[in-house]
Amino acid sequence: MEHTTEREIFERYVHRRGGRLTAERLRLFDEIFNQHGHVDADRLYRSMRRQGRKISRATVYRNLELLVDCGLVRRQRLGQRRYLYEHVHPGQSHDHLICRMCDRVVEFVSPGISALQRELARAHGFDPTEHTLQISGICLDCAGRASTETAASEES
Amino acid sequence: MEHTTEREIFERYVHRRGGRLTAERLRLFDEIFNQHGHVDADRLYRSMRRQGRKISRATVYRNLELLVDCGLVRRQRLGQRRYLYEHVHPGQSHDHLICRMCDRVVEFVSPGISALQRELARAHGFDPTEHTLQISGICLDCAGRASTETAASEES
């Protein structure tokens, strides 16, 4: 009654494509599935090197691409220059609020949005494979800080 | 009973910031407001040069940023490497479907999504300034082409 783990999904996916389960590939899998939240490629690279895992940047990028193709990792730009990666658990999906002042990212789940998205795609003849919804604005903290500063500068 | 044009909004915005209405700035404004749909910075640059308007790349980028800050231009990545810009008419807002095979972009308007977005932002204490919703998938044409090819290769 065990259900298939992400690791099993990955190994099958690699085999189905005629690929090989190299040491680097599997270590990168473990690394990203042990991380919480969003990571960029360089952080994964450095974190693996720090642990004494020898791996090259190119290999990190190549295997991240593989994980994305496989559907186990999501790659997206969240307001910044570089791509961020996060592992995905099948059947779950969330979106992001991004503070344009401090770059803080808040995740949320909205079934309503997901339903609307499927509907819209269908209405335009699209077979939807994924979506990205990013709402950017100012978070509570930054809004507070901004108004304090405005008040202070107006005093002087 | 004239309502303010985008050009007027821009000029006021520039003045309010202590900026100047330079020839290059105003020509870029005209250029992007004469273009339809999405353009990248380099296309604007080349299109202006072609018309004999002398302008540098740096100036194009700097003034696009100004237009974005001013709220008259939207900058986003639509599946590709470079940013795309489009002029915005106040009060309107649309989102995008992107075909991951042919990069075709289809625009749509969904009041439901807009309302949900505002609600979600508020629920998390965000003051929403803008949003991006991108649904990527396979368009009708590409879906058709793909299934034809699959059939053909299975025959052989």
Add this chain to the structure above:
DNA sequence: GTTCTGTTGAGAATAGGTCTCAATAAGCCG
């Protein structure tokens, strides 16, 4: 016209990701 200072142009710099290719090592077979 003079002055002050925001803006421009040309090109260098940056950054993040991609490509190259010789060396390595999975996976398979006997």
Add this chain to the structure above:
DNA sequence: CGGCTTATTGAGACCTATTCTCAACAGAAC
């Protein structure tokens, strides 16, 4: 195990969209 095929790796070159630098220029105010 030992050899064979070929996918993958590592190191660094390469790419390219965007940002930065700084001296020359030109709006705007008076």
